[in-house]
Amino acid sequence: MKTVHIIGAGIAGLGAAHFLAAQGIQSVVYEASDHIGGRAAGSIEEGTLFEVGGKNFSSQWPRFNALLKEFNIHEHDAQHPDFHIVLKDQLVKLDKSRTLSGDLRLAMQLGLRGSLQLKDFLGYSRKHADELNYTNGLIQQVEHKWDHKPVSAHFAPSLVAGPMRMFSIIMGAAEPEEVYPSLLTLFTAGFAKGQHFAIQGGIQRFHQGLANNKNIRLGERVERIQIEQGKVTGLVVNGADGEKRIDADAVISAVPAHVFKRLLVLPEQAQAACDSIRYFPLAMINARYDRPVFRDGVNSIMFEPGSVLGHCSANRLYQPEQVRFTLSGAAARKVLHQSDEALIALAEAEFSRRMPITGQLVTARVTRHIGGICAYAPNFTRVKAELLAGVDHIAGLAIAGDYLEGHTMEGCLHSAELASQRIGRYLAM
Incomplete structure (x- = not known):
């Protein structure tokens, strides 16, 4: 029986292995780090849950929810129902379910133009939520109409500095002048689907379900995919025993685009397309204190332009003493090289400007995602096709991977399913 070689043990790589196994195809997964889960990894250490990336899911994600059922994972925690955005030096609530309906204070901060633009933008995303993806084609209309300029050029300044920046920071650790309207439309369309939850006990339970009975080689970094006469022939892998060549005639790359393009020489147009996909770095601090940090009905804060904090939230609604600080955006990129202690101090100082931290830090982990998270590219339908x-x-x-069908966990699973189907067809020839 032939073996498929998978590069990367994030959710796309683990998903590909799982979908291949469902076809009766064996695989081996190579992971450069010492853990599975990639940028959505999770673990429990000394009683503290550390989730260092994506953890929330929608009740309307078909693949993710089917796998939860398959893995017998039924215990969920509700996601926080609102954001508080720093607007004009004040914390202003944006209710996820109501948006502007009843949120008079938000409307007053945004002004008439900003309020109407936000209502129209979210209304379009919600109305067409099922059609806005890279499969059905409606997103091409948005790209054609809007992607000639970045988000910052299309909307009122108050909206750009507030809700639009919130979306761009969450979606791609990017500023509104660095992303394009089609990308935020995709994000808010997903945001509008169903109810949102996190897995009780941590996202690592899901990863372990995918990893069960799979051949995963941690600490083995794939350096190159070898191609001869238009066919995959092998991999060059660097591990504990040094560099070695492994025969392989079927490979799924499940690493980010900026890693994939280093593994082989693509045709010129495809290489240019891959080069255009942008990733922006960030750092996440998971911290636990000896008393609640969030209070007074606030459980998530989006910070203003110029802040080293992009956003932060309570790890769970019932854990106000556990905080996920995310240092993202242009200002954060200037400090990510600093020590863990320095980043924690910066995050605490910035947070305390809005909500003073009165407790003592018990434990913290700093995770730097220097490779970044995907902010895609303008007119991405064309880029992807090339x-x-x-x-x-x-x-x-x-x-x-995260750069094909949306960088949510569902999007990664979708891309993994398509890749496994392609390889399955190839092996059946």
Whole structure:
């Protein structure tokens, strides 16, 4: 039986292994780090839950929810129902379910133009939530109409500095002048679907379900995918025993685009497409204090332009003493090189300007995602088509990951499913 070689043990790589197993195809997964889960990893250490990236899911995600059922994971925690955004030096609430309906204070801060633009933008995303994706094609209309300029050029300044920046920071650790309207439309369309939860006990329970009975080699970094005469022939892998070549005729790359493009030489147009996909770095601090940090009905704060904090939230609604500080955005990028202690001090000082921290720090973990999270590219439908056209010319290769079907966990699973189907068809030839 032939073996499929998968690069990366994030949710896309683990998902690909799981979908291949469902077809009766065996695989081996190579992971450069010492843990599974990638940028959505999770663990419990000394009684503290550390989730260092994506952890929330929608009740309307078909693949993710089907796998939860398969893994017998039924215990969920509700996601916080609102955000508080720093607008004009004040904390202003944005209710996820009502948006502007009844949120008079938010409307007053945004002004008439900003309020109407936000209502129209969210209304369009909600109305077309099921059609806004890279499969059904409606997103191309948005790209054609709006992607000639970044988000910051299309909306009122008050809206750009507030809710639009909130979306761009959460989506891609990016400023509104660095992302394009189609990308935020995709994000808010997903935001509008169903109810949102986190897995009780941590996202690592889901990863472990995917990883069960799979051949996963931690600490093994793939350096190159070898291609001869238009076909995959092997991998060059660097591990504890040094660099070695492994014969392989079927490979799924499930690493970010900026890693994938280093593994092989793509056709010129596909290489240019891959180069255009942007990633912005961030750091996440999981911290636990000896008394509640969030209070007075606030459980999530989005910070203003110029702050080193992009956003932060209570780890769970019932854990106001546990905080996830995220240092993201332009100002944060200037300090990510500093020590863990310095980043914790910066985060605490910035947070305390809005809500003073009165407790003592018990434990903290700083995780730097220097590779960043994906902010895609303008007119991404065309970019993706050019990239996939280049990959299609290489027999035995498929790609999955955060840069193809949306960088949510559901999007990664979708890309993994498509990649496993492509490889399955190839092996059946």
